[in-house]
Amino acid sequence: MHVAVIGCGAAGLVSAKHLSNAEGFTCDVFEKSDRVGGIWVYSEIESDSRQLPTHSSMYKNLRTNLPKEVMEFSGLHYKRKDISYLPAQDVIDYLNEYANLFDLKKHVKFENLVTSVKPVGKKWELVAKDLNKDEDYTYIYDAVFVCNGHYSVPIYPTIKNQEKFEGLQLHSHEYRIPERFKNMRVLIIGIGPSGQDISFDLAQHAQIIYLSNHSPEYLSSRYPENVVFKPDVSHFEKNTVCYKDGSSNEIDAILYCTGYAYKFPFLDESCGIEINENYVSPLYKQLICIPNTTLAFIGLPFRTFIFPLLETQVRIQHQKMSWTM
CATH class of the missing domain: 3.50.50.60 (FAD/NAD(P)-binding domain)
Structure with missing residues (x-):
């Protein structure tokens, strides 16, 4: 054959x-x-x-x-x-x-x-x-x-007002080096293998990392001090992410680690x-x-x-x- x-x-x-x-x-x-x-x-x-x-x-x-x-x-x-x-x-x-x-x-x-x-x-x-x-x-x-x-072939989630966000938006497929995010406030959406690994890779360069997820089994893991766990995203404003628990953060960049x-x-x-x-x-x-x-x-x-x-x-x-x- x-x-x-x-x-x-x-x-x-x-x-x-x-x-x-x-x-x-x-x-x-x-x-x-x-x-x-x-x-x-x-x-x-x-x-x-x-x-x-x-x-x-x-x-x-x-x-x-x-x-x-x-x-x-x-x-x-x-x-x-x-x-x-x-x-x-x-x-x-x-x-x-x-x-x-x-x-x-x-x-x-x-x-x-x-x-x-x-x-x-x-x-x-x-x-x-x-x-x-x-x-x-x-x-x-x-x-x-x-x-x-x-x-x-990246999958992007559909989130209210994401087109109105004025900062950087990338999928993990496009992520290459952490230095690009020096001193930035970065939102990572997704806590699969890419989301976890990239959060560690970014930690020495980014100002703070907000790790949005709905997987409580990962909360007991040890992460760098500037990685903060957040719930699912509700919507975006021009420079702000709003979460489903009513909290919000100003951010400079979004990384979609969403498969x-x-x-x-x-x-x-x-x-x-x-x-x-x-x-x-x-x-x-x-x-x-x-x-x-x-x-x-x-x-x-x-x-x-x-x-x-x-x-x-x-x-x-x-x-x-x-x-x-």
Whole structure:
């Protein structure tokens, strides 16, 4: 079986490793950038000369919120032994070492942007633009692994009068360095992994940080002294945030740490995939497309040990396809 893998982050690399090593399987990996790593690649440049986005949701000082011991693929350990929670660059180094160890880059079509995927009989037609040649090419595959990630399309909440706020408004996707917020009064909305981590990153530079959330389980955690917990936001005024408990604060900037939307712009309607309220369906075990079972989505779940999950999902889909050969 000839398999297309879309994306060359962690999910795409582990897919390529298992598919390329399996008897009876070959694969091509399509990656719109010129390197492996996906979300782990840090860049302060927003777009390239082609006006394509070049930065992921990675910020300069990010450290993993999981220990490296649960962020490994089989066959390779991290070289670093002194700490468990790693800077992002260590993860990039690991993914490149993994790609080199298993000779995966030879399967990657770098700077190829997938624009269309649709079923044609029992096979799949994939169209990709070669960004260097500015030409579209059409390929036929027996199966498709979607590995394009889901941390690139920001979700913004709808809050009364937010368009009237006169200060800076950013999503965590756009956050890069804390120095930009020096001496500012910053409101962070959301207390997921990004909201928590960015509040620590900002604390040494911002004047004060208001961390708006409705998750009391986090209130017992230790935060820097200039991080103040606040309830959900009611509305904004031109330089003020008003909360649902009636209190208010003057602020200079808002950071929305409110998550990301699933998006697969290259999938044709005939693939049978729908996204409703950020739920992808119809999928079996959040993995296999039920109407077209040779279409798989690697890495949709979150709040999990993602690297072992990716490898498990790849093994499951590979085994399922092996039974049909």
